[in-house]
Amino acid sequence: MQVQVRGRGARRWITFGVIAFGGLFLVVGLILAGVSVSFLTDAERARGTVVALEWRNDGTGTARKKRVNDDPAAYPVVEFASADGTPRKFRDSTGSNPPSYEVGEQVEVLYRADSPEDARIKGFASLWLLPLIFGGIGLVIGGIGTVVALVTRRRP
Template identity: 85%
Template sequence: MQVQVRGQRARRWITFGAIAFGALFLVIGLILAGVSVSFLADAERARGTVVALEWRNDHSGVGREKRVKDKPVAYPVVKFTPADGTPRTFRDSTGSNPPAYEEGEQVEVLYRADSPEDARINGFASLWLLPLIFGGIGLVIAGIGTVFALAMRRRS
């Protein structure tokens, strides 16, 4: 009887942890989506040109050994002229392999009028990829934890 009670407590804690972890990721996804919506509401638009692709190996962690499948990622470097007339250049925060953009390609740039250095390419990945990843992971993990909790509740 004692072992069954301990096992039941452990399952409850694991279920609670999954729901809490999923809820945290879901909240982070919603916050990131709110940041994107806020940016879009205040953003000015300008035409820009991809002037270069900055290739980087994005390895996180100290002392991490290079794996065979690790490939460099291309970040577009974009030049645009905001309303103040001063040409600006920025590196987009979203990179990919294969590259999503080519050198010389025309893109629409979104920027804040009060700080043109805060600019992004008007594209799905730049605006919505992180909110979608965090929100999706959170929704799946919290959903699994909730289904497991409901199944445990019905069983008892």
């Protein structure tokens, strides 16, 4: 009898931990979404041109284990003129393979007027990918923990 009580208590703590972990990821996703929304409301818009593709591996070193897809990703380098006419150049934070953009392609750039070096390409991945990943993982893990908690609670 005593073993069952300890086992049930441990299961409850593990279930609570899974729900808390999922909730943490969900909160991080919501914060990142809020940062994107804040950026969009304050952002200036400009036309830019992709002037180069910077190919790089995210992890370097020979001691690293080989991943399934170890190909380099292409990060677009974009040139644009801010509202004051100053030419600016930045590397977008989102890379892909195959490349999402081609050299010479026209893109819409979003930047903060008070800090034009904080610029992004107006695209789904650069604005919403991280919030969706964190929020999605949080919903799945928290949902699984909640279902497990509800199912085990109903058992006699």
